Amino acid sequence: MKRRNFWIAFAVVAALLGLGAARLYVWLNPHGAYNTGHGGLALAGYDPVAYFPEGGGSARPGDPARTIALDGRVYRFASDENLARFRADPAHYEPQYGGWCAYAVANGYRFHVDPQSFRIEDGRLLLFYKGALGDAKAEFERADVASEVRNADSNWQTLRAD
Numbered sequence: 001m002k003r004r005n006f007w008i009a010f011a012v013v014a015a016l017l018g019l020g021a022a023r024l025y026v027w028l029n030p031h032g033a034y035n036t037g038h039g040g041l042a043l044a045g046y047d048p049v050a051y052f053p054e055g056g057g058s059a060r061p062g063d064p065a066r067t068i069a070l071d072g073r074v075y076r077f078a079s080d081e082n083l084a085r086f087r088a089d090p091a092h093y094e095p096q097y098g099g100w101c102a103y104a105v106a107n108g109y110r111f112h113v114d115p116q117s118f119r120i121e122d123g124r125l126l127l128f129y130k131g132a133l134g135d136a137k138a139e140f141e142r143a144d145v146a147s148e149v150r151n152a153d154s155n156w157q158t159l160r161a162d
Helices: 002-017 020-029 078-088 102-105 138-144 143-157
Strands: 063-071 073-077 116-122 124-128
Touching: 063 078, 073 078, 102 124, 102 138, 102 143, 116 138, 124 138, 138 143
Parallel strands: none
Antiparallel strands: 063 073, 116 124
């Protein structure tokens, strides 16, 4: 029922904002294994290491002068220390599920995120949508988090190939 309400709310907001059918389709059906912006920019330019305790534990924008390109994804870093940490272990610091919303992936689809809405779970960076349609992190945390992560891990095997 919650998922149905989410889509109804989305359709209403899209109609109110005057989004055309083509633009609505793009939002409903994002493609690609990785959620990147223009030029492959990942995390909307936020520092992936900064989310973790050793990087400060908060969402912080990265500096365009400190970047790494990794398989078509461009990451920015707030400090040289965070850049060095990422270089040493990029797989640890990259967001899970290609940077798509963990709650959406747990429910079988990809959706965009607010890079300031995140959770570190078992040493993994999970990102969530937060905006006019609701707070996906709050929904995720209301459920059994371990079960949601298992669902997302399972669903991601299919979603990342689409």
